[in-house]
Amino acid sequence: MISTERVKNIALAGIIATTASMATSVMAETSATDKQSLRQQSKAMFGTLPDTMPGSDNDTAILIELGEKLYMDPRLSVNDTQSCNSCHLIGSDKTGTGVDNLATSPGAIKGKGGDRNSPTVWNAGFQVAQFWDGRAEDLKAQAKGPILNPVEMAMPSEQAVEEKIGGIEEYQVAFKQAFGSEDAVTYDNLAHAIAAFERTLISQDRFDEFMNGDDNALNDQELAGLQTFISTGCVACHSGKTLGGHMYQKLGMVNAYPHQEDLGRHKVTGNEADKMVFKVPMLRDISRAAPYFHDGSIETLDQAIKDMAWYQLGRKFDQQQVDDIAAFLKALDHQPTSL
Incomplete structure (x- = not known):
């Protein structure tokens, strides 16, 4: 009998493979023609943040x-x-x-x-x-x-x-x-x-401006980082409007996370399958939120990107990939239009 964790890993591997394949064609179209294909891909995978938060209908x-x-x-x-x-x-x-x-x-x-x-x-x-x-x-x-x-x-x-x-x-x-x-x-x-x-604390950033049609909202490196973020499989967990926060995932899915004193969701459910399972963090405004991970053990965004690639995807990103993804993630920084 296949374990629940094994099923989850197989399913996630399929998502990673699918998104990588989809993103390869998007990258080619974007570099050769315009940004519309990448915009449509992003709107489908992520979507823009709405103006109001769930549950706010009766907030006076x-x-x-x-x-x-x-x-x-x-x-x-x-x-x-x-x-x-x-x-x-x-x-x-x-x-x-x-x-x-x-x-x-x-x-x-x-x-x-x-x-x-x-x-x-x-x-x-x-x-x-x-x-x-x-x-x-x-x-x-x-x-x-x-x-x-x-x-x-x-x-x-x-x-x-x-x-x-x-x-x-x-x-x-x-x-x-x-x-x-x-x-x-x-x-x-x-x-x-x-x-x-x-519920009023909804961030505003240049990524939404790009998805809403502004071709100048993201620079070339930020666009390259978005493409890399999709093609390497980061999007398998960090998707949706907040690029995370909508699912739970094992930390160390491919390569074990070195600090396992905190077993995460297992403390709540008692299920063996939930050991080292945590809610996937949101990536909106992530560059301002250092240090990273549930234990705050990683001080820089670059290191967090490298570690996540290794622990979750079993990949070692080169420095250009890290730099590009970091540039894209910084485009998710909250930029209020008025104070």
């Missing part, structure tokens, strides 16, 4: 404003030192990287810190689930976790959070306005508001 301006205030407020931590923005930096001008650019993040309690790299909050609501192991189904569920986590914000209970925030007059008013009731300061509503704010 008042609710989003409350969520932003809570997101930035260190009073959500046990000692008033840690906010959501401490590990997922956005800032008041919305130009932050969405991460703290540390391997792992320090918590509110001195000497304690997390054991995984803090992923970006940009575009997070487009993903299949939240956290590296997918243990939270959506942004609201994710927002509830760090506040009570003893190595993050370290609040002792939901009730303690409600009492602390509910005792602040400005929040009494803001929650009533956002939710329409006197007793609106609940832990559930707090997480709901933070999620509403996070």
